[in-house]
Amino acid sequence: MDTCSEKRLLARIRDGDEAGFEELIAAHSSRVLALARRLVGNREDAEDIAQDAFLRLHRHIGDFRGDSSVATWLHRTVSRLAIDQLRRRKLKERIFFFRNSNEDADPVDLTPDTAPSPGQNFFAGEIRQRMEQALQKLSARQRVVFTLRHYEELPLKEIAERLELEEGTVKSHLHRAVSILRQELKDLHEESS
Amino acid sequence: MSKPTEHIDCRPEELTLYHYGELQAAGCRRLEAHLQDCAACRKELAQLRATLEILPRDPAEVPPEQIRAFNERLGRRLRPRRSRPLRPALGWSLAAATAVLLLVTVRSPGPGPRQPAPDAARHAAVTAEQMPDAELLLNMELLEHLDMLQELEAAGVNG
Numbered sequence: 165m166d167t168c169s170e171k172r173l174l175a176r177i178r179d180g181d182e183a184g185f186e187e188l189i190a191a192h193s194s195r196v197l198a199l200a201r202r203l204v205g206n207r208e209d210a211e212d213i214a215q216d217a218f219l220r221l222h223r224h225i226g227d228f229r230g231d232s233s234v235a236t237w238l239h240r241t242v243s244r245l246a247i248d249q250l251r252r253r254k255l256k257e258r259i260f261f262f263r264n265s266n267e268d269a270d271p272v273d274l275t276p277d278t279a280p281s282p283g284q285n286f287f288a289g290e291i292r293q294r295m296e297q298a299l300q301k302l303s304a305r306q307r308v309v310f311t312l313r314h315y316e317e318l319p320l321k322e323i324a325e326r327l328e329l330e331e332g333t334v335k336s337h338l339h340r341a342v343s344i345l346r347q348e349l350k351d352l353h354e355e356s357s
Numbered sequence: 358m359s360k361p362t363e364h365i366d367c368r369p370e371e372l373t374l375y376h377y378g379e380l381q382a383a384g385c386r387r388l389e390a391h392l393q394d395c396a397a398c399r400k401e402l403a404q405l406r407a408t409l410e411i412l413p414r415d416p417a418e419v420p421p422e423q424i425r426a427f428n429e430r431l432g433r434r435l436r437p438r439r440s441r442p443l444r445p446a447l448g449w450s451l452a453a454a455t456a457v458l459l460l461v462t463v464r465s466p467g468p469g470p471r472q473p474a475p476d477a478a479r480h481a482a483v484t485a486e487q488m489p490d491a492e493l494l495l496n497m498e499l500l501e502h503l504d505m506l507q508e509l510e511a512a513g514v515n516g
Contacts, residue, residue: 186428186435189428189432193431197427198419207423219431219435291412292413295412295413313377314409320374320377335379336370339370343369345409345412346404352411
């Protein structure tokens with residue numbers, strides 16, 4: 165949706181056009197859901213986060229000044245919500261399993277969302293599953309920074325702004341995330357080479 | 358992951374940043390010059406790239422039917438709010454009536470000086486009884502979202 169169309173749509177919504185917000189949802193939900201799914205790794209949490217982001221936008225639409233686009237606002241909100249969600253999940257799992265250390269393998273980490281998508285072959289599915297397991301070894305921030313840089317291809321400077329972190333901190337999170345993924349996926353790499 | 362034999366110029370974090378194009382021009386030149394001389398870092402960079410390249414490019418395809426269902430569900434959730442755009446007067450009056458009813462219930466065991474006036478109790482009961490069921494349910498939902506109403510009052514978005 166271009167800037168002018170978006171501004172017109174926002175004006176309609178503020179004027180009480182009831183269908184306007186649903187148009188906004190339809191325009192952005194695909195990308196928001198995909199981002200949320202990448203960030204948290206399962207459909208249920210992703211939908212919760214996406215819904216929360218849209219509800220927040222709806223609640224505050226009257227105050228939306230348009231300093232950034234709706235897409236940017238949603239992207240930033242989903243990224244921050246994902247960090248909260250991942251932290252809550254890790255905390256819940258740690259409490260549940262009484263683990264001694266954050267670094268220990270968690271039984272829940274080993275049961276990723278394995279719902280196959282159409283057209284996936286076995287090997288791709290295997291890599292996806294391993295990838296999800298490896299991503300669960302990362303801290304919430306490491307995972308979000310890695311996902312935003314690797315999959316969303318956002319520059320680190322922008323990631324730092326969106327997450328309200330120092331750029332140096334974001335660089336460290338990215339490097340640490342890549343190191344952990346390399347370690348976790350070492351055997352896959354060796355098989356493929 | 359095999360560790361390169363680190364010497365003074367080996368900076369593993371820079372390899373990651375280099376791969377993602379996040380090094381400044383001067384940093385790139387310095388690292389590229391270093392890579393000419395350092396076999397360990399060349400190997401490290403090659404392994405890093407090989408691992409990142411085998412990762413699925415899009416681990417989160419969202420099927421169209423899931424998007425449709427999500428849009429519909431969210432639309433349904435928002436519709437009642439929009440068709441009843443903030444009826445604070447009614448909502449708050451019902452909240453007040455409920456509070457009075459609760460007081461009546463809690464303090465009813467026996468007659469005493471703190472018992473509410475019969476008129477007030479009767480008025481509160483009548484208010485609730487006279488309200489059509491649908492209206493009552495509708496406002497009960499508003500009561501459930503009192504926190505949201507309060508948030509709205511203090512709302513502020515830096516869009």
